[in-house]
Amino acid sequence: MGPLIPQGIITGQWDFVIALLIGTAFGFLLESSGFSSSRNIAGVFYGYNFVVLRVFFTAMIVAMVGLLYFNYLGWIELDMVFVLPTYLAPMILGGFIMGLGFVIGGFCPGTSYTACAIGKLDGFAFLGGFIIGVFIFAEAFPLFENFYYSGYMGNITIGEVFSVSNELVTFIFVIMAIVAFYVTWLIEKKVRKNRTESKFE
Amino acid sequence: MKKNSNINKGPRYINPYFGGVLLGLLLLATFYIAGRGLSASGAVKLSIVAIVDKIAPAHAEGNAYYDKFIPTDGSSPLFNWLIFGAIGTFFGGMLSGGIYGRLKKLRIEHSPNITGTTRMIAAVVGGMLFGIGSQFGRGCSSGAALSGTASLSFGGLLVMVFMFGIGYVFAYFFRKLWI
Numbered sequence: 046m047g048p049l050i051p052q053g054i055i056t057g058q059w060d061f062v063i064a065l066l067i068g069t070a071f072g073f074l075l076e077s078s079g080f081s082s083s084r085n086i087a088g089v090f091y092g093y094n095f096v097v098l099r100v101f102f103t104a105m106i107v108a109m110v111g112l113l114y115f116n117y118l119g120w121i122e123l124d125m126v127f128v129l130p131t132y133l134a135p136m137i138l139g140g141f142i143m144g145l146g147f148v149i150g151g152f153c154p155g156t157s158y159t160a161c162a163i164g165k166l167d168g169f170a171f172l173g174g175f176i177i178g179v180f181i182f183a184e185a186f187p188l189f190e191n192f193y194y195s196g197y198m199g200n201i202t203i204g205e206v207f208s209v210s211n212e213l214v215t216f217i218f219v220i221m222a223i224v225a226f227y228v229t230w231l232i233e234k235k236v237r238k239n240r241t242e243s244k245f246e
Numbered sequence: 247m248k249k250n251s252n253i254n255k256g257p258r259y260i261n262p263y264f265g266g267v268l269l270g271l272l273l274l275a276t277f278y279i280a281g282r283g284l285s286a287s288g289a290v291k292l293s294i295v296a297i298v299d300k301i302a303p304a305h306a307e308g309n310a311y312y313d314k315f316i317p318t319d320g321s322s323p324l325f326n327w328l329i330f331g332a333i334g335t336f337f338g339g340m341l342s343g344g345i346y347g348r349l350k351k352l353r354i355e356h357s358p359n360i361t362g363t364t365r366m367i368a369a370v371v372g373g374m375l376f377g378i379g380s381q382f383g384r385g386c387s388s389g390a391a392l393s394g395t396a397s398l399s400f401g402g403l404l405v406m407v408f409m410f411g412i413g414y415v416f417a418y419f420f421r422k423l424w425i
Contacts, residue, residue, distance in 0.1 A: 049281075050279060064330035071334065073338035074342075082257075096262045129385065130399075133404070136383050137408055139405060140405040140407065145372075145412055149372040151369065162340040166353060
């Protein structure tokens with residue numbers, strides 16, 4: 046059956062309507078989980094609020110396990126699901142730069158949209174910086190074009206890299222997530238004892 | 247209800263695990279419908295491509311990065327799934343903020359230890375870094391770290407590990423901004 050759009054089951058301009066609806070649900074969930082506040086998000090780095098880790102890891106394992114079951118039940122053609130290609134060094138550098146941006150700016154692009162949506166000027170500042178950053182990258186692209194395409198490994202999965210089944214990879218992620226939920230709960234309890242406020246609006 | 251809301255003065259957010267399950271189901275539905283995951287940074291990239299292509303078409307075509315994203319059939323780069331998704335994300339955030347009473351007048355949120363100006367500068371700098379990093383990373387937290395890793399992409403995992411890992415490495419140096 047699925048995925049519906051790549052198989053041509055949903056056609057025409059309906060996909061933009063669907064994109065709008067999916068986007069709306071995405072924005073709603075980000076905001077209602079507390080991601081319109083940079084101080085909530087940054088809590089993951091200082092131990093006073095692990096909401097980012099909880100929402101992110103829960104979503105990730107639900108989608109991972111769901112994809113495996115959909116595949117097992119024959120509901121989705123996994124080969125047609127997009128696996129982000131890997132460019133080794135550029136993606137490590139990208140993650141590095143974004144990590145720095147994360148702890149300085151307190152948002153990521155998606156969460157900054159929701160911060161803007163409820164009137165946070167720091168959300169607009171982040172988004173403005175983001176636009177400038179992408180523009181700088183594009184303008185300077187000829188300088189590092191070779192590096193940008195280096196380390197290409199194709200649309201490779203985690204299981205293929207470590208020569209294990211993707212079912213096992215998913216299982217390990219689920220276990221790691223549960224351990225992380227427990228450990229961060231303990232840390233958070235301890236850190237919050239010395240603070241008056243740990244959840245922000 | 248009223249009495250309860252007076253006692254509990256904290257912000258009203260949904261349970262993070264519940265939110266995570268819903269977000270995971272949404273991501274799964276997106277994979278099922280579109281064959282790809284959620285995205286946030288792609289919309290900004292395409293908007294910039296569209297603007298540069300409009301103002302300086304020769305410059306855009308001469309630059310391999312802009313040129314990569316200009317549709318060959320002559321349609322606008324804005325006529326894209328990612329743009330509609332981002333518009334939705336904005337309105338979804340507004341909807342949630344409206345329902346939970348967080349949709350208010352313009353304001354800067356910052357730690358009491360820093361000024362609003364410092365927070366604004368940090369937000370611009372952080373945004374710029376994210377803008378550059380997300381292009382090298384082939385996506386941001388949504389497209390690469392979350393959707394990429396959920397579809398078991400090795401590159402997605404790399405972005406996720408380095409994004410959070412480096413955040414922890416540098417957290418000490420930027421602690422004044424937050425705690």
